[in-house]
Amino acid sequence: MNEEPPETTRRWRPIIHRRPWQAPGAVVLQRRWPTSGAAKQEAIAVLAECLLAPGWVSGDERSWLELCLDEALTNAMLHGNEGDPELAVEATVAIDERCWHVGISDQGRGFRARALPPEDDPASLLLEHGRGIRLMRSWLSALSYWRDGATVVLSRWRADRSRDG
Amino acid sequence: MAEVSGALIVQAYEGVVLVQVTRERLLDAALISAIGAELMALLERYPKPNLVLDFAPVAYLSSAMLGKLIALHKAVQAAKGRLAIAGLRPALRPVFTVSQLDRVFALYPDAQQAILAFRRHK
Numbered sequence: 001m002n003e004e005p006p007e008t009t010r011r012w013r014p015i016i017h018r019r020p021w022q023a024p025g026a027v028v029l030q031r032r033w034p035t036s037g038a039a040k041q042e043a044i045a046v047l048a049e050c051l052l053a054p055g056w057v058s059g060d061e062r063s064w065l066e067l068c069l070d071e072a073l074t075n076a077m078l079h080g081n082e083g084d085p086e087l088a089v090e091a092t093v094a095i096d097e098r099c100w101h102v103g104i105s106d107q108g109r110g111f112r113a114r115a116l117p118p119e120d121d122p123a124s125l126l127l128e129h130g131r132g133i134r135l136m137r138s139w140l141s142a143l144s145y146w147r148d149g150a151t152v153v154l155s156r157w158r159a160d161r162s163r164d165g
Numbered sequence: 166m167a168e169v170s171g172a173l174i175v176q177a178y179e180g181v182v183l184v185q186v187t188r189e190r191l192l193d194a195a196l197i198s199a200i201g202a203e204l205m206a207l208l209e210r211y212p213k214p215n216l217v218l219d220f221a222p223v224a225y226l227s228s229a230m231l232g233k234l235i236a237l238h239k240a241v242q243a244a245k246g247r248l249a250i251a252g253l254r255p256a257l258r259p260v261f262t263v264s265q266l267d268r269v270f271a272l273y274p275d276a277q278q279a280i281l282a283f284r285r286h287k
Contacts, residue, residue, distance in 0.1 A: 037194050044192070063225050063256045070192045070227045078194075126239065128232035131264045135228055138263040 012137070013113045014145050021103050021146035021153055025096030032088045035077040043091060044069045047102060050093050056100045058159040064139040071132035072104045072152050080106025080150055098161055099141060102154045110148030172200050175207065180287075181215045181280050182207060190225040201233035205240060214246040215283045219276040221252030226260055238269060247271075249279040 029050050033039040047069050051057040057065050073089060081087035092103040117130040124130065137143050142155040174185040184204070191197060207214065218234075234250070241248040251273040253261065261267045273279035 041193060060256070066192065066225050067227060067260065070225075074194070074227070074229065125265055125269065126235055128235050129228070131228040131231055135260060135263055138259070 012119060014116070014133070014143070014149075016110065016113055016145040016149045018148055019146065021105075021144075021151050023092050023094035023103060024099075024101060025094050027092055027094050029093040030090070032090045035081045035083060035085050035087050035089065040070070040073045040077060043073055043089070047091055047093065051100055051102075055160040056095065056158045057156070061139075061159065068136045068139060068154055069102070071136050072102070072154060075132060075152065076104050076106035076108075079111070080108030082108065095158070098158060099155050100158055103146075103151055104154075105147065105151040108150050110145075110150040112149075171203060172196060173203055177211065179284075181217060181283050182211050183217045183219060183276055183280065185219040185221075185276070186223055189222055191223055191230045192225050192227050194229060197227070197229045197233060200230070201236065204233065204237045208240055208244055208246075211246075213244055214241065214248075216241060216246060216248045217273075217276050217279040217283070218248070218250050219252050220250060220257070221254070221275070223257065224254060226257055228264070231260070231264060231266060234270070235266070247283060249273055249282065251276040251279040 029047070031043075031046065033043045044066055048057075048062065048065055051065060052059065052062060076089045077083065081089065087107040090105045092105075094101045094103070116133065117124045117127055119134055133143070136154065140154050140156050142153075144153045144155070145151065146153065172186060172188045174187060176183045176185075184207070186200075188196065191200070207216065216237075238248055249271040252275050253272060258267075261270065261272065271279070271282070273282065
């Protein structure tokens with residue numbers, strides 16, 4: 001992996017790199033979808049199948065995988081592309097010896113870490129939004145941001161590999 | 166009374182409103198928005214509800230749906246009603262734990278136990 005997993009402290013803030021993401025290992029899928037609800041559902045299905053079929057994600061983790069893909073694609077389409085159907089998201093699936101990675105890029109300007117509600121603030125508990133990143137982070141081995149936040153990379157240990165091996 | 170509307174089946178009986186979610190996947194933004202609106206509309210029909218949401222069929226859930234549940238929680242509290250969530254699958258339970266919503270919602274293994282709890286503590 002080219003990025004250390006983030007610390008899982010309650011004061012976690014994303015590290016947002018300015019440079020583009022370089023997919024580690026082998027790229028096994030690269031595809032674009034327009035910004036729309038139907039395209040998002042199709043993207044989730046295609047990306048999930050790409051990771052589930054070879055056993056890189058186990059079947060009993062499917063709900064977490066789909067949740068993370070949904071959160072990342074929703075953020076890219078809704079916040080990054082601001083819902084503009086003329087804009088697209090591009091997804092790249094890469095695999096290395098230990099981890100799989102899904103990079104999702106939008107055509108927006110990215111975001112600032114301080115725009116996110118702090119996880120340690122009790123007032124955040126009853127906010128009606130802002131939980132997606134926390135949920136993704138809880139299951140993924142690493143969640144990283146590139147291109148000023150316009151690319152998010154989801155990474156997790158492969159289910160078909162021992163973490164010790 | 167029983168009614169079927171979109172993704173929800175609503176039954177009201179002896180002071181408890183049971184809402185059964187019928188969809189397995191709650192990921193689509195339009196569906197979540199419709200469910201959110203339908204849940205809020207229940208408060209007009211049942212002004213001080215004892216509301217049980219049965220999530221047993223649900224296998225996939227997004228943070229947007231959690232947002233709708235929080236909005237409902239706030240509205241039910243403002244109306245001095247009660248809200249319980251029942252039937253969460255084991256795979257979905259961590260979604261509530263991680264987002265600390267297990268501290269906000271009363272969670273029950275199934276709808277029957279939620280209804281009994283409401284009746285026990287009238």
